[in-house]
Structures are given as structure tokens and as C-alpha cells.
Amino acid sequence: MRFALLSIIGGVSLSLAASAQQPLLSFSDARRQQLREHPEYVNLLKKADGYLKARPMTVDDLKPSGRDTKHSTTAFPHVVGRRLNDWSEALGFAWVGSGDERYAEKGIELLCGTLANFPVAQPYVLKGFAGGRGDIMRGIAIGYGFFAGAMTPEQRDQVAVVSEAYVDNFLSEADNPKIWWHGIHNYNGVCGGAAGLLTMAFADYPGIASKQGECIRIMKRWFDVSIDSEGAYVEGAGYSQYGLSNSLLFAWLLRERGGEDLFKHPHVKQLPRFYAQSLLPGTNIMDARNDSNYGRVNRECLLLALANRDGLAAWLWETSGVDAYPYSVIFGDDLPPSTPPTGLLPLHQHFPDRGLCVWRSGWSDRDVMFSTEAGPYYPTTHNQGDKGHFTLYAYGQNWAVDTGYGNDSHFEDSRCHTQAHNCVLIDGKGQARSGNGHGTNGTIVAYNGEAPGGYALADCTEAYQKNNRGMPGAGAELALRHHLYVQPEQGAPAYAVVFDDIRKDAAEHRYTWQMLTWGNVAIDTRPNGALFRNKHRPEGESYAWTPVGKLDPSKPLSASAAAATGSCSWEFETAAAGDWYLWGLVRAMGVDNGKSDSFVVQIDEQAPIDWHMPGNRTWNWAQVTTGVTDKTPWRVTLPAGKHRLRFMTREPEAALSMVVLTRDAEALLPPQDGDSEHIGLRVDHAEVAGGMVRRQVADESAALSRLLLAVDAAAPLAAPVVDAFRPTDGRQPAHFPRFGIDTTAVNPLFVAVLVPLPGEQAEPAVGFARSADAVEITVTWPTHRDVIRWHPANREKPSFTRQ
Structure with missing residues (x-):
């Protein structure tokens, strides 16, 4: 076949050949x-x-694979x-x-x-x-x-x-x-948007083109029922992106052709507020909730920014978005001025139709974010056994976390189950089965966002009793969870207190208060709680980074230019020829972490690569990969003998502490001593040159943040237990350290105080005093004392005073 290029008449057809449409x-x-x-x-x-x-x-x-053949x-x-x-x-x-x-x-x-x-x-x-x-x-x-x-x-x-x-x-x-997905499920957006695209692509086929109005009607119905008036999508941020991926592309092209402007739908216009309130402080990652994974803002915010001239959407795209190339070339780059959420959005928000409550001190890596969720189940959508589940992120670290997407609840180790969430278990059991078309109901009975103590009361009773299909859970006559968020003041950081009023029946039962954390966190138990700390800190006494101002933006990002700007290099030796894979202990330290998360990497005189590492604020091990979005582990074939490895400046404030070379292609974490053959290289022993400099770990304080947890109950507490939740679904992360503490009671009346502490902050003293009908919590800081009183029988908000 031979094809002729079209001449340009307001634009060049992508078919590059004459077409009637x-x-x-x-x-x-x-x-x-x-x-x-x-x-x-x-x-x-x-x-x-x-x-x-x-x-x-x-x-x-197409061949079924994995342990879930039916799902495959x-x-x-x-x-x-x-x-x-x-x-x-x-x-x-x-x-x-x-x-x-x-x-x-x-x-x-x-x-x-x-x-x-x-x-x-x-x-x-x-x-x-x-x-x-x-x-x-x-x-x-x-x-x-x-x-x-x-x-x-x-x-x-x-x-x-x-x-x-x-x-x-x-x-x-x-x-x-x-049809099970009728109305509210993300398939309405996925299929409706794609069908709408077909009505445009086949504009000269009336049998297809004539159905465009029906596609628009279904899209608008989906916007009406799946996105609440505050912008929250009922299945979580990740599934909103999947549903919007086709529907907003269709909406964009429809708008460009003079059709109805679906971007003006009042619920769609509020989406950036939901995404901004979902961002973990100091990161470009959104919280994982309601069977969604942790994920970044995608091109829906680019389209919302362009179509609605929305400055918040533009800020989300510029600070958090994944490059939309090649579609970004079609959409253009005429973004409106960026409007950060600070000062624009409240520091607390309740999404009532979703049952999601969020409080935060801000959006930087020096801020705190606390949230809980207990909303209704919308048949048939994604759901997990997580009513009353809370998350807590602070100072660039994930402390109390969600385990992410599961939807395979027929497996005992599914992320769908309550055992994979920060909830209370009764005799080792949780809420009724959720996922795979099952779901449970919860309710936010009361909400208040104002300082000094934001508050939400979640009624999770029904979730422990049964799901939407009548399948039983652990059973509970009562399951109320009070959440108190204390704003930072007088030199004290923000913190949270969680109260559980939960009773199965009139008999005593074993109740377990549990919390899951990120894989890079170590848990040091105490008699009534624990200290959580980031165990992935710089290895050795120093790390290498390129401060702002040392990088010459006029120089091209070739290996030679990168090396001239700054480099960290080692000489090492391999005993035999073979393939090697690299891991780095890294951190993105810039104000915009998305612009401080890459190095140029080269071994010997082989072709260098640009490594786009994770943009985490804290130290994390990550595998060296090629590509920006479609990342592939970098495999290096080396002969026996001496070699030189270079990490060179690509972006300022990307930091490196250690590199490990391993022969294990399947390693999920860098190997340790005694594992498969590997070579470890610390910055302490590297040659650091040019604009890249060596910085002493003693000068680093942000990585020393930690979380103080103190738990009390109406009956004596057993010794805390630390284990790990390890789903075997093949998805990452596949390891979550889990803290649990038991008591045997008719109603444990748990109180848990969660205090995230920046590196320079000393621990407060946390005390508990109980009477027949109340519990008093004191949190004593160097300059003042917070007193919180809870009367469970009143079913009211705990009182808070600062003395």
C-alpha cells in the first residue's frame, strides 16, 4: 500500500489520507x-x-493463569x-x-x-x-x-x-x-466514553453515529450518581480515573466539535477538590481507599484544567500528573495559572455521599493527613471490609496505611478483608465479606472539621453484622468508632485519637485493635503501644545529592553533560561474567518531588540510561529501571573484571545513599548479607565530584520522623504482637507490618492516641485514667497539656481542652 499525506486544513487527519469524515x-x-x-x-x-x-x-x-482462573x-x-x-x-x-x-x-x-x-x-x-x-x-x-x-x-x-x-x-x-454494573459502576464511564468515541470515529456510518446522543445521556447519568456534589467518586480515586479515561477523552472531542460541554457538569467540576484532598502530604500520590490502589493524578486533571480553566486542576497536573504524551500534544499546553490548594481548600472536608472524612494541616512534607471512611455500599461497585478504617500520613512517611486493591475476597489473604485494615477484630474475625460484588454499609453519624478538634463518628454496626447479600460477619450489637483530629498549635504537631465502642453481645470476647503500616517502617513495641520509625534511612554516614543552583539547565541531558554537572562513582569487580540488576536507596528531596526524582546511570562505557526513580519524600529502596511510565528493570551484562558505576546528576535534589547490584532478576527487595550474589556500594566510599556533593546523615532530620502509638482499654491489655499481612495476589506492595493488641472484655472501649512526630520533636507523655463511666486522656507537651474526656454511654463527641 502507498499512502499520501494530507495537506493541512486547520489540522492534519491522523489517517493521513483523504477521508469523507x-x-x-x-x-x-x-x-x-x-x-x-x-x-x-x-x-x-x-x-x-x-x-x-x-x-x-x-x-x-488467551490462557487462564494464576490462582484465580475464573477471574482470569x-x-x-x-x-x-x-x-x-x-x-x-x-x-x-x-x-x-x-x-x-x-x-x-x-x-x-x-x-x-x-x-x-x-x-x-x-x-x-x-x-x-x-x-x-x-x-x-x-x-x-x-x-x-x-x-x-x-x-x-x-x-x-x-x-x-x-x-x-x-x-x-x-x-x-x-x-x-x-445488569449488575448498571448506573453507578465505573464500567458506565469506560464503556460509555468508548462507545461515544466510536460514534465520532464512524461519523459517516449513520447506524453508529446516530447513537451518540444515547452515549451522552448515559455518561451524564453516570456523572450524576457516581460522583457526589463535592467531587468524590464512590469507588475511590483509582477507579474514577479508569472510568474517566475514556469518558473525558470523549467529552474533550465532543466539546472541540461544538457539542455539549460535559466538563461543565457540576459534579465533574468538583473532581479536582476530591483529588487534592486525597493527596498524601508532600507527595504526588493519592490515598488508597475503597479497593483503589495508591496512584498519581492522571490526564483527567490536564483535561479539567484546560476545559474549565481550573487552576487547582492545573496545580494537580503540574505537581502530580504523569506525562500524558503523546495525547498532551493534541490537548495542548495552554494551562491556566496554577492555584495551590493551600488557602483555596479547607483543611478538612466531609464527602457525605461517599462517607469519607479528611483532616490535614496542609499539603507539604511537613504536614499531617488523617482520614476515615464509613459510607454506604452502592451495588454493585468496588468495596472492602473497611468501615471505620483510618489512615494517617505525616512528614513524608506512610504510617497507618491501606493495603490497596483486592477484589478477591474468596481468598483468606485478600486485601478486601478487615484483617487487612486498621479496624477492630472480634475473636479474630472482622466485618462481613466485601469485594467481588459484595459490600457492607457504614454511616458517618456526626462530623465536625473545625479546630482544635475535628471529629467524626462512624457507625460500623451493620458492617460487622452482614453484607448486602445477608452473609454474616463477626457479629456485633454495636460498633461505633469516634475519630478526633487535633490541629497543630503552640509548638505541638497535629495528632489523632481513635475511640472504639464495640460489643458483640453480653459475653466476653477477644477484641484486637490493629494497625498496618508501610514496609519501610520498624515497630518497636511498648507495654501499651509502640514507636513506629522509618527503618530505611541513609546507609552509612553520608549520602550524595545535587543542591539547587548546581545544575545548569542550559546543558543537554547527555551522559557527558550529566557527568560534568555532578557524579557519584564507584569502582567494583565481578568474579564472573553475567547479568546484573541494580537497586538504589534514594529519596526525592526537592520542593517539587516530581522534579527531583531522576539520575543518569552508566556502567563502564555502556549506553547510559535515565532512571526515573520513585518520587518518595523518605528513603526507600527502588529498582533501577528504564522508561518513564512503562518501566522495565535495567539488565546489565558484564564480563568478569573491574568496572565503574556512575550515578550522575539529572535533576537537582535527587539523593542517593547506597547501590546494590544483584544477580537475582526476581528480587522484590535489595538482597541482604547471606542472600544471592550481590555487591553493595555506599556513598561513604564513592568518588563524588562536580555539583553533586556529599552530605552528612547527621544533617538530615526529616527522615527521623516517627509515630508514637499509645493504646488503652477497659480491661487489661495483652502484650502487643507485631506480624505482617502478606497477600499472595502477586501485586505490590506485598508486605505490610501489622501491630495488634488484644483484650478480653464485653466491650473493650479501646482508646488509641496516634502522635506523628517530626525529627526535632520530643515525645509527649500520654496518660489514661478510667472511671466507671468515662476515660480521661492527657497528652502533655513542654508548653501545655491536652485533656480529652470520653463518656461512651453518651454516644457524644469526646470533649477537648488545651491547658
């Missing part, structure tokens, strides 16, 4: 030049070149759709940038060939998850949008017939109340 996406000459000039363009072409060897998917390519089978449409989308995007954008006809030829082959094997009636597709059909529709829309003008009429008709069947299938299910 408006292209799905379009470029101007300037945009195409931006596509080519972007640093990731080389990687885009590499990916497209790799896909030149691909062949259309067949049913034989129903997820097959996701596999097909996402691979089709990856092919379409990489080959299509590569064709736009290069004009190389091989990309178009392969794109048409993969699109037509795969759809011949996977029409909507194919059993795996029809019986699989509906979201997978949304993925397939998106892949078709993008592929056809790129390659339609280069197809034969027969090929276009073939794809149109398949596409119309997919759209009809979606519309029939989306309007059927008996």
Missing part, C-alpha cells in the same frame, strides 16, 4: 513538530518498531482491548510523526485481524467483564481514527459492522437495571 483526532504542523521534538518520541518509535513484529490476537493467545477468564476482554489500544496508539502516533507507511500497514493488519477473532458475540468477550468491551471499543476507535483513510472500503465496512455490534451491546446493557 472529520478525523477523530487532528494535528496542526506545529503539533506534529511537538510530537517529534518530545523526549519520549524516540521511545514511542521504539515501541512502534517492536509492534511491527506483532500478529493479530487469537483465542489461543472474565478479564480476557481487558487483555484484548488494552493490547489493541496499545497497538493503535503506538503505531498511529508513530505514523503521524514519521510518515512511515509500515506503521499504518501493521496497524490495519492488527485491527482488522484481531476484530475478526473477537466480535462482541465471541464467548470470551460476551461473558467477560463489560469493562473489557469498553477497552476493545476504545482500541477500535483509536485505531480506526488513525487508519481509516488508509483502509480499503471493505476493511472499513468490516470494522464498522463489528463496532456497531459493540455499541448496540453496550446500550442494551447500560439501560437494563438487571
